[in-house]
Amino acid sequence: MKKKIIVACGGAVATSTIAAKKVADLCRQNGIDAEICQVRISEIESNLSGAALIISTARIRKDYAVPVIMGMPFISGIGVENTEEAVLKVLQG
Structure with missing residues (x-):
C-alpha cells in the first residue's frame, strides 16, 4: 500500500527538495512504496487527503491530525539517524 x-x-x-x-x-532502501x-507550508491542508506523514523543514503551528516530523536534520545532517528512525516508525508501524 502506497504511503x-x-x-x-x-x-x-x-x-x-533536499x-x-x-x-x-x-x-526505497526500506521497501516502502x-x-x-x-508543498509549501500554506498548501499542507489542501494536500492532506490520504497523508500518512508530514515532514516539515519549517515550524508547523497547526494540528492536522497526521504525524508531523521536523525535517531539518535532512538538511543540516545533525540528528539524521534519529529522524530516519522516527519516519520509519510512522510508516512501518
Whole structure:
C-alpha cells in the first residue's frame, strides 16, 4: 500500500527538495512504496487527503491530525539517524 508523505517548507523549493529526495531514498532502501508530495507550508491542508506523514523543514503551528516530523536534520545532517528512525516508525508501524 502506497504511503503519502507530505514534505513541506516555506517556499516548496530549496529545503523541501533536499528533504524530499532523502525521504524518497529512505523509503526505497526500506521497501516502502511512497508518494512524496512536496508543498509549501500554506498548501499542507489542501494536500492532506490520504497523508500518512508530514515532514516539515519549517515550524508547523497547526494540528492536522497526521504525524508531523521536523525535517531539518535532512538538511543540516545533525540528528539524521534519529529522524530516519522516527519516519520509519510512522510508516512501518
